[in-house]
Amino acid sequence: MCRWLAYSGSPIPMDALLYKPKHSLIDQSQHAEMGAETTNGDGFGIGWYPIDRVAKQTPGAFRGIGPAWSNANLRDLSEHIRSPLFFAHVRASSGTAVQESNCHPFRHGDWLWMHNGSIRDFARLKRDLLLAVDPELYPEIQGTTDSEAMFFLALTYGLRDDPVTAVERMAGFVEATAAAHGVQDPLQMTVATTEGETTWAFRYSSTGQSRTLFYSTGVDDLRQLHPEVDALRMLSDDARLVVSEPLGAMPDAFNEVPESSYSVIHRGQDQMSAFNPR
Structure with missing residues (x-):
């Protein structure tokens, strides 16, 4: 499938997570250890919010169709862009172009969305799923993926007002549509979404065997455990990271997100709750 990470906290250069860790996201694009595929070379993307962001400002984005590991522009941008909240994703296509x-x-x-997983038999379900998208939103769909369809369904169901309920309704609608077509166990997802202030991360699958997802231990705790790691000094106490798989250097730095659950991360506070499709 794919690998992704979501960071929030003190502004840092994006390459601090994309390139510098032992098992960075760029390393995972070639050598993923916990994904459905080892290689994630079917495109990449980053989305970020500026340090001096004003309310409702559209986040920056840079995407490309080649493999992340060979893109010189991605390396250069990630060295020079500092952000307090950014997403990064490396893609392994599940069948779409x-x-x-x-x-x-x-x-x-001002919203970003990224996904790892798939909707089983998406080609069979696509028409019914997309017809449920708000007519005012439908013209903005640019691609052909199940991931983008899930995003616009969540927007239709009220993502901007109540993200958790919207994603639960989206997941429930996908499962109900699949059942009507005789498609079993249709949904596999780890999803992150944000409006630039709060990050929501979801882990769910219809089979109860979801793709991996991890969240970082508190930075203050890590400093005490690893005083030798200089990089921890650049992070504020409220820094948080959600990843498809750990970045490597400190095995005690990450905890697995429980099955069928979601996390809400806001200014160093995080809350974990059960996820229940509606």
């Missing part, structure tokens, strides 16, 4: 409009993260207004 390798094209820029299919690369994550997807963007609508």
Whole structure:
């Protein structure tokens, strides 16, 4: 499938997570250890919010169809862009075309969305799923992926007002549509979404065997455990990271997100709750 990470906290250069860790996201694009595929070379994307962001400002985005590991522009940008909240994604296509409009993260207004997983038999379900998208939102769909369809369904169900309920309704609708078509165990997802202030991360699958997802231990605790790691000094106490798989250097730095659950991360506070499709 794919690998992704979501960071929030003190502004840092994006390459601090994309390139520098032992098992960075760029390393995972070639050598993933916990994904359905080892290689995630069907495109990449980053989305970020500026340090001096004003309310409702559209986040920046850069996406490409080639493999992340060979893109010189991605390396250069990630060295120079500092951000307090950013998403990064490396893609392994589940069947849809390798094209820029299919690369994550997807963007609508001040919202970002990225996904690892799939909707089983999406081609069979696609028409019914997309017909449920709000007619005012439908023209903004640019690609052909199940991931973008999930995003616009969540927007239709009220993502901007109540993200958790919207994603639960989206997941429930996908499962109900699949059942009507005789498609079993249709949904596999780890999803992250944000409006630039709060990050929501979801782990769920219809089978109860979801793709991996991890969240970082508190930075203050890590400093005490690893005083030798200089990089921890650049992070604020409220820094948080959600990843498809750990970045390597400190095995005690990450905890697994429980099955069928979601996390809400806001200014160093995080809350974990059960996820129940509606």
